Amino acid sequence: CRSRAVGTRGRRIGAQPPGRGPGGSLHLVETVKAAASRPHGGGRIGLLPRDLRVAVREGQESNLVLFCVDASGSMAARKRMGEVKTAILSLLLDAYRRRDKVGLVTFRGTGAELVLPPTRSVDTAAARLDGLPAGGRTPLAEGLLEAARVLRRERLRDPRQRPLLVLVTDGRATAGPGSVGRSLAAADHVAALGVTTVVVDGESGPLRLGLAAGLARRLGADHIPVSEVSAAALGGAVRERAA
Known part of the structure; x- marks a missing residue:
């Protein structure tokens, strides 16, 4: 099979905080999960910058x-x-x-x-x-x-x-x-x-x-x-x- 490359295009394979790899689009589900994993004392879930997750995609190298x-x-x-x-x-x-x-x-x-x-x-x-x-x-x-x-x-x-x-x-x-x-x-x-x-x-x-x-x-x-x-x-x- 052809070698795979992590980048901004291709099949979505995960999520990560921004700045750790090629820039990707916002991964909404993983962002909400990250926010929900923090203690909230029974109140509404609030998003913080550290909760943001971007999509990690895998494409084919040319x-x-x-x-x-x-x-x-x-x-x-x-x-x-x-x-x-x-x-x-x-x-x-x-x-x-x-x-x-x-x-x-x-x-x-x-x-x-x-x-x-x-x-x-x-x-x-x-x-x-x-x-x-x-x-x-x-x-x-x-x-x-x-x-x-x-x-x-x-x-x-x-x-x-x-x-x-x-x-x-x-x-x-x-x-x-x-x-x-x-x-x-x-x-x-x-x-x-x-x-x-x-x-x-x-x-x-x-x-x-x-x-x-x-x-x-x-x-x-x-x-x-x-x-x-x-x-x-x-x-x-x-x-x-x-x-």
Whole structure:
């Protein structure tokens, strides 16, 4: 089941004095009960400020799922982007009745791009994700920094959202001077945000360097090795952590 959050909206689960949590509406019954529990000497019940009770409500937390995907390479990258698109659309369809958002940052060539600003709209996502380019070198640092920028902005917009960063990469950084060192520094920057992060490791081939696993450790992230990046693997990783 999805995580529950105490707030000002949702199902009423109790009452408490004002000022002890999120502000709520007056809970009349509990207020009267509190007043009645005091000695009155047989007279009328009088309300005092300390008798006031406000409703405590329980709602569902919304999630922000931000994919940060390596779009470098050739055929493998194009197939990978197709699987990412399928996963995003599937997650948005699942979240139709909730307030979850899904966004996508890609990195390739010399920089990173927010291809899909966080949205709840399946139509918007389908239009923005049509024909994503792929190929070129791997600017991992730029991808991580762009993801961090988006996460900070969304946190300011809605601090109640639970962010989840899904990084799809083999851990290689090949764009620009000092690419490896810059990617590690960017990983430290992302880790400092305290966001739940998953690294989906798409490394393939007979020679495995384990770079994505090392990156996951640097990020304080879960590491999910997959033989092939698929919509099912991506969707499963998200649903397990955003439930």
